[in-house]
Amino acid sequence: MAKIHVTTTINGEPVEFLCEPQQTMLDVLRDELRLTGSKEGCATGDCGACSVTVGDRLVCSCLMLGAEAEGQEIETIEGMADGDTLHPLQQKFLEEAALQCGICTPGVLIAAKALLAKNPDPSESEVRYWLAGNLCRCTGYDKIIRAVMDCAADMRGA
């Protein structure tokens, strides 16, 4: 079957790629574009390790087709830091030890950033609901929730 030509924007850069009609956005990111920060934990949309934003929507890239990226603005974990300067959420995750093995971390950070864009002052309950689609097997979530709350407070103060 013929490959599909897609023109899109990823992390602020115009990008073109060819993909199979059935190829997921996650596979395009990892295999075609070599952006391996997004992880495949399940391929069924249950774990959130492949989370990216498409416009202002948070999606599991394993549930999105590569062809659906046409004309969209996509942000992955690779676009979160500004050069060597980490995003405040990334920095807070370092300082508060909110990551362990690191597989869920990119998805959690993308999801948390999307939350703070919509709601700069979330309650703990709101953070927990928002991150309910991001599974982590290492941390027990406690430090993740704290880091997001603390970062939100810092960003409001800034």
Added chain:
Amino acid sequence: MSDIESATESAIGKSPPRLEAAEKAAGTAIYSGDMELPGMLHAALLTSPYSHARILSYDVSAALALPGVKAVVTAEDISGGYIGLVCKDEKALAHGKVRYIGEPVAAVAARDEATARLAARLIEVEYEELPAATTVEQAMAEGAPVLHEDFADYTKIYQAPENEGNLLARAEAVMGRGVDGFDEADVIVEGTYEVGAQYHAYMEPVSVLAAFGPDGRVTVWSSTQSIFRTQANIHEGLGIPMGKIRCVAPRIGGGFGAKAEASGQLVTVMLAKKAGMPVRLVLTRDEDMTSMRARHPGTLRVKTGAKADGTLVAREMEVWLDAGAYADDSPAVMNLVLFYARGSYSIPHVRALGHAVYTNKLRLGAFRGFGNPQASFAAESQLDEIAEKLGIDPIELRIKNAIKAGEQWLGGQRITSCALVESLEKVRDASDWTRRREAAPGRKRGLGVAAMTHTSAFLSSGAIVRLQGDGSIILNVGAVDIGQGSDTALSQMCAAALGLDIEQVSFATPDTDSAPYNYGTNASRVTYTVGQAVHRAAMQVRAQLLEHAAAMLECSEGQLELRPGGRIGVDVEPPRNAEVSFADIAGRSLWAVGGPITGSGSYIPNDPPDPEHTKMTGFLGLDALSVLTFGAQVVEVEVDEVTGAVEVIEAWCAHDVGRAINPGAVESQIHGGFVQGQGYALCEEMLWEDGRLVNPSFMDYKFPGTLDTPDKIHAIILETPEKSHPFHVKGVGEPPLVGAAPAINNALSAATGLRLKQIPLTPERVLRGLLEKG
């Protein structure tokens, strides 16, 4: 050694960001499945559709004819022998027979993953289906189908039972008067407990990249907990000399025990060799769940006897573990269930009897806790039944019987340090244990407690510490950080021994070509065991540094002091402003006198059991186990009487770590371990129907998410110095998981009066129990 003490303060007891935190947060960390080599092929597996069948023939012609397919391998391509840590009964691919649904039978390497998967489906395997035994009951029944006809011929490192059937291992330990000790009891409680199969659910499914070099050596990057066990398994399973196998661990996305022994490495190496090109295998979640490992399900009959005043006098435990189709770590896990059968108490008379049985399903293996979660769920639940019967507070009962430092554990090893009573007191006070909790109508609240003990010194480790020309240090231990933070903690210890800041120590990527041997990341052993080797190696470097400094500063070594940041100065009265840096010393060693400064340390605990204390048969050597760590947990639950759902409201977890090298990482282990234990207690269970796993996805196998975990998990770190260790540490990787299930079960009982003996405590089981209780 005042300088060591002051230097120690600089790097230890602090929580700097873990060494690899920035790359993980930036998404640039490289895991095996992220790696790519020029010309790399993709692998796919063909797995068994049968629980038990004889393989009659293979036809791989259609697969090979598919454009893009470069190699197909089956058992006919295996050049080596059997593998297995304690019983060698498994090969790189199913050979002769398949023994569980999902067992890899053949594999393909092709130019892309889709082609490889398509080709795998084109392989024709002719089977003769055999009767299967998918449960312990079926496997032990008269005339049951035998999984391993050659069992007697397998190489084993334990005293195996002689049987024509499926009994893989049987062990027994007797202390004091054994079951005769029940004649001292005023009260006896007996019950049978059932535990489910828990899946590790590390977030990174197994991935492997293998490539042969022009020199004929193979390099294997894989998600492993031990580069040296990976190397040994490839050697034994494929007949490749160890020197020709280089195993490397890039970043690892969790393991929890399942990645300790072989996974997809052998078949990937076979494909890379046959195709003559690099090959990468990345399992899907479904494949990982159906072909890797899980925690042993089993049945535990437990009997406990106590005097009227609450003094525990006798314990009996009879255990049946389902081992699955291959031995893997099962005999060892079963031994460790028995090791923990007595619990953390000074019970004088004990009999513990264990069995591990082959069945036609996924192999069960090592998983955080290694037998302890099963033993502790049963024994700690039963302790509360005793407390209730005697009218004694459960924490009081535990404190009254708590084992102490200097006493002997089951097996006879002496306890070096023990903060069990302190742990229990801490969680009692922190949780406000006796305060009654109100709940909304239709819901009930209650608190439950559990205590636990676990090992932390196990098998051998080495360390190499090298001084660089600029005065910095490279630490090379070959120990794999699977996410728990050992790279950082070991670097902190190395820095402390040399008075350096952690930034001055770099951690070498675990690589069998350069690292000293290290058994692996398991048994909560790395901080204690590898830490010993790191200290020895660092002290050798320190001695050489001082020798050079004395010559350079023209004084005796006794007049020298190690100053923070990599300097050595003269400490005399009146003060003399003279010091040399590590860089100065490195320069002298490299260009003038002495040669490169390198330190090497090796360590293995050796603490033999005492046959006079405990009579043991059928065990693996327990000599390698030593240094026990203690803790206690209290949880508060709320039970919905309409749905049967059990919600954990708050948890208090007190764990003695001897000394916290990195308190942040210790808290993380406590939080993560507790939550994994909560999943074991409440919702996680792999379910098989006729040998087929019915929930091989995260859609159907649920483990706790952000909405399931308590808002507050209080990590209470106790520091009772462990004098056998230069930095006074103990491990904490596993104990936080161990207490969760019994504490939650005891809290359920405190809340509702319902006492269940089977985990997970699903809403269905709880609701049924509540309705039956009325």
